[in-house]
Structure formats: structure tokens, C-alpha cells
Amino acid sequence: MISVDGSNKAFFERVYEVVAQIPWGRVTTYGAIARYLGAGQSARMVGWAMNHSHKLEIEIPAHRVVNRKGLLTGKYHFGGSFVMSELLNNENIKVDNDQIVNFEDCFWDPAAELPMPKLP
DNA sequence: TGATTGACCAACT
């Protein structure tokens, strides 16, 4: 049993860890998280983890996670309401037509900000 | 137990 730092956890556990560490007023993308976890992970897994984050008792700021284009793809999963846009607006993030305006300005790349996990 | 889907991304045509 090889126990690497955090590598024992399921991939979605790490996804939640990364999403939970997104700074205030910053957003990230599914692909960025997937690449941070490893090139073998696909962005779909991140989205899938987010989808089940609602079932879990943990609270994940999924409103800070958007797709590559900065589009709020999962806004309907928040209850099909404007909640996601309001949450982002609450964090000084401008959202227009379910899309982040200054997306590149508040984009937060975990692979660049967080220390790279030790890959054997 | 096999087939399908999924809050995506990138490449190819």
C-alpha cells in the first residue's frame, strides 16, 4: 500500500480540496483543476465531482468553478436560478449573460498558485 | 452486468 500525500484520496476528494481553496474573488476552470490533479484526469471528472458535491454534506463553492470560456455551465444545477450569478457578483466578479466578463482577470490557476503535488 | 451519460476540452474535418 503506497501512501502518498493525499494521493490515497479519491480524485473528487482532491477536487473539493482545490475548489475549497479558491481565493475570494477568483474563479477557476474544470480543465485547470483536472490538469492540476494530473494529465490523466479529464475535466468531466471534475464536473462530475461537482455534480455530486450537492449530495454530499460538504459545501463547495462551485460557483467559482466555470468552464473554459468562463461560462456558468452549472448554473442550472444550483437550483436553476440566478443564484450562481448573484454569488459571483457578490465576490466582485462581473457576470454577463451567465458568462464572466473579466474572466481572465479573476482566473485562478491552481497549478500555478498551489504547489504541485508530488508525483512519483 | 452492459450500455449510456456527464457542471468538459482539444483536435480534426
Place this chain on the structure above:
DNA sequence: CAGTTGGCCAATC
């Protein structure tokens, strides 16, 4: 330049 398809892995039907 835009539309389509492939791929990744796990969960659900």
C-alpha cells in the same frame, strides 16, 4: 471558420 467527434473515468439506469 465552424461543426463534429474522440477521449477521459466513474456513476447511474
